[in-house]
Every structure is written in structure tokens, then in C-alpha cells.
Amino acid sequence: xxxxxxxxxxxxxxxxxxxxxxxxxxxxxxxxxxxxxxxxxxxxxxxxxxxxxxxxxxxxxxxxxxxxxxxxxxxxxxxxxxxxxxxxxxxxxxxxxxxxxxxxxxxxxxxxxxxxxxxxxxxxxxxxxxxxxxxxxxxxxxxxxxxxxxxxxxxxxxxxxxxxxxxxxxxxxxxxxxxxxxxxxxxxxxxxxxxxxxx
Amino acid sequence: xxxxxxxxxxxxxxxxxxxxxxxxxxxxxxxxxxxxxxxxxxxxxxxxxxxxxxxxxxxxxxxxxxxxxxxxxxxxxxxxxxxxxxxxxxxxxxxxxxxxxxxxxxxxxxxxxxxxxxxxxxxxxxxxxxxxxxxxxxxxxxxxxxxxxxxxxxxxxxxxxxxxxxxxxxxxxxxxxxxxxxxxxxxxxxxxxxxxxxx
DNA sequence: CACGCAGCCTAACGGGCGTTTGGCATCTGT
DNA sequence: ACAGATGCCAAACGCCCGTTAGGCTGCGTG
Numbered sequence: 001x002x003x004x005x006x007x008x009x010x011x012x013x014x015x016x017x018x019x020x021x022x023x024x025x026x027x028x029x030x031x032x033x034x035x036x037x038x039x040x041x042x043x044x045x046x047x048x049x050x051x052x053x054x055x056x057x058x059x060x061x062x063x064x065x066x067x068x069x070x071x072x073x074x075x076x077x078x079x080x081x082x083x084x085x086x087x088x089x090x091x092x093x094x095x096x097x098x099x100x101x102x103x104x105x106x107x108x109x110x111x112x113x114x115x116x117x118x119x120x121x122x123x124x125x126x127x128x129x130x131x132x133x134x135x136x137x138x139x140x141x142x143x144x145x146x147x148x149x150x151x152x153x154x155x156x157x158x159x160x161x162x163x164x165x166x167x168x169x170x171x172x173x174x175x176x177x178x179x180x181x182x183x184x185x186x187x188x189x190x191x192x193x194x195x196x197x198x199x
Numbered sequence: 200x201x202x203x204x205x206x207x208x209x210x211x212x213x214x215x216x217x218x219x220x221x222x223x224x225x226x227x228x229x230x231x232x233x234x235x236x237x238x239x240x241x242x243x244x245x246x247x248x249x250x251x252x253x254x255x256x257x258x259x260x261x262x263x264x265x266x267x268x269x270x271x272x273x274x275x276x277x278x279x280x281x282x283x284x285x286x287x288x289x290x291x292x293x294x295x296x297x298x299x300x301x302x303x304x305x306x307x308x309x310x311x312x313x314x315x316x317x318x319x320x321x322x323x324x325x326x327x328x329x330x331x332x333x334x335x336x337x338x339x340x341x342x343x344x345x346x347x348x349x350x351x352x353x354x355x356x357x358x359x360x361x362x363x364x365x366x367x368x369x370x371x372x373x374x375x376x377x378x379x380x381x382x383x384x385x386x387x388x389x390x391x392x393x394x395x396x397x398x
Numbered sequence: 399c400a401c402g403c404a405g406c407c408t409a410a411c412g413g414g415c416g417t418t419t420g421g422c423a424t425c426t427g428t
Numbered sequence: 429a430c431a432g433a434t435g436c437c438a439a440a441c442g443c444c445c446g447t448t449a450g451g452c453t454g455c456g457t458g
Contacts, residue, residue: 050446187389
């Protein structure tokens with residue numbers, strides 16, 4: 001009963017993340033998963049209690065990664081634009097460093113049992129609130145335009161950093177930092193050239 | 200064998216769109232779908248040939264909507280910033296007017312058979328190319344900043360308009376046009392106030 | 399050497415899946 | 429009134445699902 005973290009369990013979670021992200025949770029059978037690890041379906045149950053435990057754990061780990069990345073930024077004293085840039089850096093890094101579990105997180109959370117489901121929606125809300133507060137503070141600081149709607153602005157920023165899970169490929173020419181800087185530059189400075197600035 | 204479009208078939212596709220978007224394709228059984236329409240599982244097969252036909256048709260209809268909305272814009276003579284705004288208007292309207300099938304489109308296309316899968320990735324590429332070309336032209340026109348990377352800019356715009364399927368709620372206070380204008384304003388003009396403009 | 403215990407196997411369980419079949423009503427046109 | 433098509437039901441098909449049970453193997457420790 002000594003539940004010291006065992007490597008085999010971690011292997012199972014890694015395979016599950018990959019398969020769930022590629023095929024989806026319901027389209028991946030326990031036998032598929034076992035086969036990916038070179039074992040028989042039933043053998044998995046020596047290490048885990050069931051299929052949903054895998055999904056819950058993958059989603060929880062992803063949630064925790066986002067939490068740790070963003071909420072240590074909350075009470076730092078950076079100007080709002082720099083803080084936003086840093087938040088995007090961290091956010092995209094979490095996505096990029098955990099492509100599989102991030103994909104599972106974004107796609108499969110609807111299939112969780114009610115308690116785990118509620119935890120995820122709560123997390124989602126708190127991330128929304130983090131960005132909204134950052135933007136609201138930036139407006140009152142005068143760093144951001146006064147006519148911004150914090151909610152819409154937060155949606156725009158979240159779109160940029162979250163959608164990356166659909167197209168980013170680790171090992172390609174772009175580092176997560178490149179992506180974050182590029183997005184932050186465009187968002188903060190706008191797409192238009194200096195000529196003809198009025199909307 | 201006269202395959203005039205019958206209303207019952209459309210009802211089945213509507214129900215399937217809703218259920219697939221809420222629960223996912225693999226988590227929705229044919230008996231679930233039939234129950235939603237007040238019939239027995241086997242009765243569906245008088246109207247359709249199988250489950251995958253439903254998915255293919257939902258995805259095809261969604262693809263066609265995006266195609267028609269965007270490619271009629273291709274050869275118009277608007278300045279790049281206005282064209283981008285109009286494209287975002289149309290793109291978000293398609294998402295907002297077809298929340299269910301758009302959700303299925305974004306989530307379940309991986310589960311298609313190889314031919315349908317290839318068609319979707321082809322569509323994806325052509326939408327990417329549409330936005331990249333729009334931006335490239337805007338740069339050479341001088342409307343957009345010269346230091347933009349068209350690929351990254353296209354990703355940013357696509358993030359904004361596509362991610363809307365996760366949070367937009369038809370019938371709420373925001374019309375699709377409100378969302379598109381808000382996003383276009385922020386993207387084109389940037390988030391920063393006039394004070395302190397250099398990055 | 400004997401022991402115990404991981405770690406995996408094979409086999410099976412009940413149940414739900416997508417799909418097929420055959421039959422029974424109800425309506426339409428002649 | 430009759431023929432045929434239409435739309436649905438009830439039942440069954442073979443298959444695969446998640447999960448459980450019991451037994452075999454091989455290693456580390458006394």
C-alpha cells in the first residue's frame with residue numbers, strides 16, 4: 001500500500017496522454033493503451049484503478065501546470081504590458097511543453113465526472129479572471145487603451161495562447177518564446193503601420 | 200431512389216450536430232441519437248447509411264459555410280485592414296450561426312476516414328493561405344506594419360475567430376458583429392495607449 | 399534454498415456498440 | 429377498395445468495450 005510514485009505508472013500516463021490526444025478519450029480503448037506499452041489490457045489494472053482515473057490525472061496535471069505558471073505572476077509589480085507579455089510567455093510554454101496533455105485538457109474535459117468537471121470549469125474561470133484583472137489594471141494605469149473591454153480583451157489573449165495547441169509543433173523552428181513574443185508584439189502594438197492610424 | 204432532401208434527414212443531422220458537439224462523436228451512440236428524435240436506434244437506417252455519414256456531412260456543411268463566407272472576399276478591392284475586418288465578421292458569423300456543427304468541425308475531424316480527413320486538412324490549409332495572402336498584401340500596400348510575419352499573424356487572427364466556438368453564446372448580449380469589431384479593433388490598433396508607444 | 403511479491407498473462411464477465419432484418423401499421427394515388 | 433411505398437418498431441447479429449479473476453514467472457531478500 002506504500003504508494004511511492006512508480007515509473008510504470010508514469011509511462012502509462014504518458015502513453016495515455018499521447019493516445020488520448022491523438023485519437024480522443026472514448027476512441028482509445030484500454031487494449032489500445034496496453035498495446036502501446038507492450039502489455040495486455042487487463043495488466044493495466046495492477047497500476048491504475050480505471051480509465052477515468054487516467055483522464056482525471058492528465059487533466060489535473062495540466063491544470064496544475066497552468067496554475068503554477070500564472071499565479072506566481074499575480075502579485076508581481078511589473079507594468080501591465082510587460083506582465084501580459086510574461087503571462088503569454090509562460091502560458092504558451094506550458095502548452096508547448098505539454099502538447100499531449102494540453103490537447104487532452106482542451107478536448108476531453110467535457111467527459112469528466114461532475115466533480116472533476118466542476119474543478120476544470122472553476123480553473124477556467126480563474127484563468128479568465130487573472131487576465132481580466134491584469135487588463136483592468138493596465139487600463140487604470142494608463143498602459144492600455146481606455147476603451148478596451150477587459151472581458152473581450154481577455155478572450156482575445158486566451159484565444160491566442162490556447163489555440164496554439166492546434167498548430168504548434170515542438171522541435172520546429174519556433175520556440176515557445178518566439179511565439180509568445182510575436183503574439184505579444186502584435187497584440188500590444190497592433191497590426192497597422194503608423195500611416196493612417198485612426199480606425 | 201429519388202433522393203430529394205427530406206425534412207427527417209435534416210432533423211437527424213440537427214440532432215446529431217447538437218449531441219456530437221455536447222458529448223463528442225464517439226460518446227454519442229446511435230440509440231442516444233434516435234432517442235433524442237423519439238425513435239428506435241435501428242429506425243435511423245431508413246434515412247442514413249451509417250454513423251460516419253453523419254459526421255462527414257456535418258463537417259462538409261461547416262466547411263462549405265466557411266468557404267462561401269471567405270472566398271467571395273478574395274478578389275474584392277478593399278484596403279487590407281477593412282478586408283481583414285470583413286473577413287473576421289464573416290468568419291465569426293459562421294461560427295456563431297452554427298455553434299454545434301462548428302464545434303463538431305473543430306473537435307471531431309480527426310475521427311474522419313482518410314479521404315474526408317484529407318479534405319478537411321486541405322480546407323484548413325486554404326483558409327490559412329487566405330489570411331496569409333491578405334496580410335502579405337496589406338504589408339506590401341503599407342497598410343500593415345512591415346515587420347509582421349504573415350504566418351504568425353494569420354495564426355493570431357485564426358486563433359481569435361476560431362476559439363470563439365468555446366465561449367460564444369448565441370442569444371447573449373453580444374452579436375457576432377460586436378465580437379468581430381471588438382477583436383478587429385484590438386488587433387488592428389493594438390492594446391497599448393498612445394503614451395509609451397515604443398515596444 | 400525457500401519465500402514472497404511484483405508484474406504480467408490468459409480467460410472470461412456483462413453490457414453496450416453499430417448495424418441488419420422482417421414485419422406491422424399508416425398514408426397516397428388510382 | 430386495393431397496391432405500394434413509407435416510416436417505424438422489436439429483436440437479433442457479431443463485435444468490442446472496461447473490468448475482474450486466477451495463475452504463472454522471475455527477481456530480491458532472509
